[in-house]
Amino acid sequence: MADGGPVEHGYPHLETVRAAVTALYRRLSGDSIRTFGSSVAPADVAFCDTDDLYLGAQRVARELVRHYRLPDARLVVSFREMTHAANVELTAGPEYFVELNDRFRTHRRDIGAALAHEIMHVYLHRLDLAFPGTRDNEILTDTATTYLGAGWLLLDAFREDAVSSQKLGYLTPEEFGYVLAKRALLLGEDPAPWFTSPQAYTAYVKGGERARLDARQPPLTAAGWAGRRRYARDRRHALEGGAAPAADAPYAFTAPERGPLRVTFACPTCFQRIRVPVQGRARVRCGLCRTVLECDT
Helix, strand or coil: CEECCCCCCCCCCHHHHHHHHHHHHHHHCHHHHHCCCCCCCHHHHCCCCCCCHHHHHHHHHHHHHHHCCCCCCEEEEEEECCCCCEEEECCCCCEEEEEEEHHHHCCHHHHHHHHHHHHHHHHHHHHCCCCCCHHHHHHHHHHHHHHCCCCHHHHHCCEECCCCEEECCCCCHHHHHHHHHHHHHHHCCCCHHHCCCHHHHHHHHHHHHHHHHHHHCCCECCCCHHHHHHHHHHHHHHHCCCCCCCCCCCEEEECCCCCCCEEEEECCCCCCEEEEECCCEEEEECCCCCCEEEEEC
16 A cells, blocks of 8 residues: 555556456456446445444445355454555455454545455455465456456545555556456446546556557557558568567467468457467457457468
């Protein structure tokens, strides 16, 4: 939790974020992910200063448990002084103990954001889905929270001005915006009207610009002129047995002992690697998320 200190910006965790999206598709399937088509509604997690602290926190926790489809999970919420925003004790269930930072006693509007992250820990624990290392596992949790419809709360908790700042979660604001935009592109749900923080809205717009670039990379036909020209040059070199594409290229070529040259690239929806023959225009279906892609290989 950044509280008054500097907030990191940009996309330093982007590769881990994409790996987390792929892991969700592998564990849940595209059909299951699409059942989370409606995000947590602002009214369902609203928390005003006149609400009883403990009863209100329990109400919000129950709403998030319902959203994540954990009907047999019971959350017991308490508050104490701590460095982090919150903590959850992961057990066999069905009862889980969540501790929130004491600062939420007076910052109640952000209780839903903190609980969304901690209850996602419970969800992933039950799925037996985790990344090695605390940092990567927390990025997985933030990404899953956002992709499955509750992470807009975490981004909306981001506030920054000339003298103070606040941010919850391990992703940068722009990375939260990126994952929210990927979800919006998949499900057609725009969270922009829900933001109360102007800085959160700006981060969502920036993340959306980065997210849309994924669908404009060669060999996809939506790639721009410069990308297509670069791809044609790299393809020619590969056919001639020359140099491989640059390390930052979104594709790679392989030459099997038999058959045509093949190109490998990431699905712009789930980031699963796709490998197809180099044979001109083709429609390609991702084997993981089932997205149909128009390509010119």
